[in-house]
Amino acid sequence: xxxxxxxxxxxxxxxxxxxxxxxxxxxxxxxxxxxxxxxxxxxxxxxxxxxxxxxxxxxxxxxxxxxxxxxxxxxxxxxxxxxxxxxxxxxxxxxxxxxx
Amino acid sequence: xxxxxxxxxxxxxxxxxxxxxxxxxxxxxxxxxxxxxxxxxxxxxxxxxxxxxxxxxxxxxxxxxxxxxxxxxxxxxxxxxxxxxxxxxxxxxxxxxxxxxxxxxxxxxxxxxxxxxxxxxxxxxxxxxxxxxxxxxxxxxxxxxxxxxxxxxxxxxxxxxxxxxxxxxxxxxxxxxxxxxxxxxxxxxxxxxxxxxxxxxxxxxxxxxxxxxxxxxxxxxxxxxxxxxxxxxxxxxxxxxxxxxxxxxxxxxxxxxxxxxxxx
Numbered sequence: 001x002x003x004x005x006x007x008x009x010x011x012x013x014x015x016x017x018x019x020x021x022x023x024x025x026x027x028x029x030x031x032x033x034x035x036x037x038x039x040x041x042x043x044x045x046x047x048x049x050x051x052x053x054x055x056x057x058x059x060x061x062x063x064x065x066x067x068x069x070x071x072x073x074x075x076x077x078x079x080x081x082x083x084x085x086x087x088x089x090x091x092x093x094x095x096x097x098x099x100x
Numbered sequence: 101x102x103x104x105x106x107x108x109x110x111x112x113x114x115x116x117x118x119x120x121x122x123x124x125x126x127x128x129x130x131x132x133x134x135x136x137x138x139x140x141x142x143x144x145x146x147x148x149x150x151x152x153x154x155x156x157x158x159x160x161x162x163x164x165x166x167x168x169x170x171x172x173x174x175x176x177x178x179x180x181x182x183x184x185x186x187x188x189x190x191x192x193x194x195x196x197x198x199x200x201x202x203x204x205x206x207x208x209x210x211x212x213x214x215x216x217x218x219x220x221x222x223x224x225x226x227x228x229x230x231x232x233x234x235x236x237x238x239x240x241x242x243x244x245x246x247x248x249x250x251x252x253x254x255x256x257x258x259x260x261x262x263x264x265x266x267x268x269x270x271x272x273x274x275x276x277x278x279x280x281x282x283x284x285x286x287x288x289x290x291x292x293x294x295x296x297x298x299x300x301x302x303x304x305x306x307x308x309x310x311x312x313x314x315x316x317x318x319x320x321x322x323x324x325x326x327x328x329x330x331x332x333x334x335x336x337x338x339x340x341x342x343x344x345x346x347x348x349x350x351x352x353x354x355x356x357x358x359x360x361x362x363x364x
Contacts, residue, residue: 014283019247020290026247027254027294 028065028072039063046076055081103136103214105207106338107236111252113223115244116273119309120331121220122150123320124240127335129184130320133215136175136185138207140232141222142197145189152316153178153186162190162197164206171209180321185214195227200234207235216338225259233260239268240300245275245286254295269300271334276305277348288348301334302345303327 013021034042043063050056060079065072108121118141125137139147142162148154156176159169164187178184187210190197198206207217221232233239239260243253253270260268272291279285292299306327312319319328320335329346336343 016280016283016286016290019286020294023247023250023286023294026251030251030254031258 024067025065028067032065032072043076046078050078057081103134103207103211103217105211105217105219105235105237106240107140107219107221107232107238108240108242109221109229109232109256110223110242110249111225111256112243112249115242115249116303116309117223117242118146118150118220119313119318120240120242120271120273120303121218122147122318123328123331124335124338125151125184125216125218126178126181126318126320127332128216128218128338129178129181130332131335131339132183133339134183134213135216135218136187136210136214138187138217138219139189140203140219140228142189142228142231143191143194144222145191147220148176148186148188149316150313151178151186151318153188154316157188160188160190161206162193165198165202171206180317195222195231198231200227200230203231204235225255233263233265236265239265240271241268241295241297242271242273243291243295244273245280245288245291247286250286250291250294257295257297267297269298270295271301271303272299273303274305275302275348280348288345299345300337301330302348303330303334304348 043061046063047056047058047061051058057079060077062075062077064075066075067073106124108117108124110117118139121137125135129135137147137151138161139145140161141147145160148157153176159174161174163169164171164174174187175185176188178186203219207219210217217235219232219236222228241253241256241260243249257268270292272288275288276285280287288299288302304326306319306325308319308322308325309327312322312325312328318331319325320331322328326346333343333346
């Protein structure tokens with residue numbers, strides 16, 4: 001790490017930072033008692049349910065535990081299939097997709 | 101008066117359970133307490149060698165449980181401290197030779213004659229661990245500032261909570277202040293934040309631990325050793341004394357720190 005980076009406070013993570021980060025994440029999994037297989041099953045069921053209402057890109061769905069200082073979260077990242085040029089909320093959409 | 105049973109456990113092996121059990125037993129005895137240290141690691145006993153009492157073993161824990169001798173006959177009096185005793189594990193048997201209920205009964209028989217009963221747990225979370233924890237009034241979890249040891253300690257915290265044993269206390273062993281300062285080792289604060297349990301002691305990494313175990317003289321008997329002082333402080337805290345955590349050296353001079361800062 002360069003001296004300039006250090007003076008400017010641009011700090012690269014040390015190995016102890018990495019250890020802490022990895023530990024916190026692995027412990028979220030350990031404490032949840034949810035195996036990767038169960039998580040995968042949950043993901044498939046989520047995809048099935050959400051697909052009934054919204055067209056999603058099933059291959060891009062990610063379900064994972066995350067943590068912050070104060071809380072642990074189960075975060076699902078679900079890409080929706082559709083045009084990117086959507087209207088802002090409250091305004092009529094330029095194009096409405098057929099439902100179903 | 102009835103003894104308090106304290107179990108020293110960790111999940112992971114090799115983090116210093118036996119060293120901790122030996123040194124806390126010695127330290128409590130140095131404070132005038134009547135102490136018995138029980139080696140619950142049946143088949144892999146080591147508390148005897150760490151305490152330097154391996155040549156005096158006649159009967160062991162399994163002999164007493166199976167009724168081959170009276171419990172009193174298994175107790176080996178320490179050669180340095182008259183109020184310290186060791187109850188050795190059997191070396192030729194395995195963890196299934198005793199049950200958790202038998203361990204509870206064994207400790208109950210010892211309680212009237214002692215102030216503290218320290219139980220040295222084997223590694224793992226199987227029957228040996230359950231035998232060691234069953235009689236505990238209080239559990240001390242030993243970890244080192246390493247990812248694997250902290251993870252296993254977290255597992256033990258969960259098991260102790262499920263056992264309704266009351267909150268365990270944490271001992272961080274083999275902390276190297278210089279490495280912490282360089283960002284190369286998890287700090288005391290990191291480990292406490294991750295495990296979220298009460299800290300009762302930090303033991304610095306100290307070559308004297310190995311030298312003293314070579315000789316069978318627990319380091320707590322050594323007035324000059326930093327680790328020895330750390331163990332004596334933990335014993336004081338167990339007794340309810342308010343002892344501040346010792347400042348961990350490691351900064352060096354201002355110039356050292358500046359040099360480190362520039363080097364990165």
